Amino acid sequence: MRPASEAAGAVPFLGWGDRWSEAGETEGTVVMPVAIITGASKGLGRALAEALAARGWDLALDARSSRTLSEAAAAVAAHGTRVEAVPGDVTDAGHRRDLVAAARGLGGVDLLVSNASALGAEPLVRLEELPLEGLRRALEVNAVAALGLVQEALPLLRESAAGTVIAVSSDAAAEPYETWGGYGASKAALDQLAAVLGEEEPGLRVWAVDPGDMATDLYTAAVPDDDGARPAPASVVPAFLCLLDERPASGRYGAPCLLEGR
Numbered sequence: 001m002r003p004a005s006e007a008a009g010a011v012p013f014l015g016w017g018d019r020w021s022e023a024g025e026t027e028g029t030v031v032m033p034v035a036i037i038t039g040a041s042k043g044l045g046r047a048l049a050e051a052l053a054a055r056g057w058d059l060a061l062d063a064r065s066s067r068t069l070s071e072a073a074a075a076v077a078a079h080g081t082r083v084e085a086v087p088g089d090v091t092d093a094g095h096r097r098d099l100v101a102a103a104r105g106l107g108g109v110d111l112l113v114s115n116a117s118a119l120g121a122e123p124l125v126r127l128e129e130l131p132l133e134g135l136r137r138a139l140e141v142n143a144v145a146a147l148g149l150v151q152e153a154l155p156l157l158r159e160s161a162a163g164t165v166i167a168v169s170s171d172a173a174a175e176p177y178e179t180w181g182g183y184g185a186s187k188a189a190l191d192q193l194a195a196v197l198g199e200e201e202p203g204l205r206v207w208a209v210d211p212g213d214m215a216t217d218l219y220t221a222a223v224p225d226d227d228g229a230r231p232a233p234a235s236v237v238p239a240f241l242c243l244l245d246e247r248p249a250s251g252r253y254g255a256p257c258l259l260e261g262r
């Protein structure tokens, strides 16, 4: 367990995969770090999984569609690391337990990425038409399940010498775009959970990250008529790697800003 002096303030980065022993010392044997990534069968989640596996991370991945997830996991495992595919819905508490158990089996949890997301309506609609059930679903997937997963993983995150939580947010959390109200409200809730978690857990890094627009199924489902050019998810991944390498303070970050000048 992380010693009190660490929990109280900033301590140098000890290395991904290192763990605190019962006595509050790092165990000294840095093993491969372990990440949980939700929504990792396609889009940004899969691109991030590929990049972390290429760096030697072991991974526990989820998505609802078992077949797409196992195909993605097999491709990611080609980098030579251990990849556990755990199909399920992040709103299911039993599934969240299974996901964290899979990570524990790989050695622990150094990084938890809440990336799976619901729009609330597909395509998006103005608030006057937004089904309240859709808003509930967006809140449940994007905010409630993300907190549930943090609660499940917290003991293991605290044991990691570099425990980190990434909440994948959106500029819709902060900007009032027409039709993005329900989704944006759920991402704003996620941002606030991440901000408070960062205060409550000073021994962890907690980053809410706005990846910017990307050409993915989620964007097409949101705005099917918008066929404008958008970056591929893989082009945004370096912003996440930059955070993992530089480990800035807990807070909210925008991928486009992190990538500026690179």
Ligand SMILES: NC(=O)c1ccc[n+]([C@@H]2O[C@H](COP(=O)([O-])OP(=O)(O)OC[C@H]3O[C@@H](n4cnc5c(N)ncnc54)[C@H](OP(=O)(O)O)[C@@H]3O)[C@@H](O)[C@H]2O)c1
Binding pocket: 038, 039, 040, 041, 042, 043, 044, 045, 062, 063, 064, 065, 066, 068, 088, 089, 090, 091, 114, 115, 116, 117, 118, 141, 168, 169, 170, 171, 210, 211, 212, 213, 214, 215, 216, 217, 218, 219, 233
């Ligand atoms: N694309 C953009 O322009 C954009 C912009 C800003 C922020 N974002 C954020 O970026 C993140 C990734 O989005 P993306 O565009 O990469 O989406 P995507 O390509 O549609 O991928 C979404 C992933 O989440 C999984 N998923 C969805 N609901 C789930 C649930 N309830 N439980 C478990 N897995 C679930 C999907 O698989 P299954 O369907 O099989 O479950 C899939 O693997 C999201 O948080 C999104 O809000 C995207």
